[in-house]
Each structure stands twice: as C-alpha cells, then as structure tokens.
Amino acid sequence: MDRSRQVQNITITMDGVTHEGTYYIRGSMVSVQYGTECKATQIGGWSAESIAELLLSEMVWEQRK
Numbered sequence: 001m002d003r004s005r006q007v008q009n010i011t012i013t014m015d016g017v018t019h020e021g022t023y024y025i026r027g028s029m030v031s032v033q034y035g036t037e038c039k040a041t042q043i044g045g046w047s048a049e050s051i052a053e054l055l056l057s058e059m060v061w062e063q064r065k
Helices: 048-064
Strands: 008-014 017-026 029-034 037-042
Touching (some): 008 048, 017 048, 029 048, 037 048
Antiparallel strands (some): 008 017, 017 029, 029 037
C-alpha cells in the first residue's frame, strides 16, 4: 500500500476536550476528516501532521460557533 494514501489518526485537545479525526496525504495535499466534515490544503513548509492538526482545530472551532 502507498503510505502517502494511508489514513492516519490525529487528535487535538481544545479547552480540555479531546477531538479525534483522520488525515491522509495525496500528492502535495493533506486532507482531514472530522465527523462528516472534510477539509484539505496544500503542504507548505510545515509537516503534514502539523498541517492536519491545524485543519482539525479549524474544523472544531467552526463547529463550536
């Protein structure tokens, strides 16, 4: 299996609550799944995991509004 397409688990903690999602890399893109939402962006100068954590935190924040 191509490791770049392998789904990885990702967790973040916001205000003492742990949120879990998944992410995968395809080419130069990182895609994050959180519940029924999905968000993707290009990999830049950060690691794919750092970008995935940032995307997940944005998704959690958006759902809290």
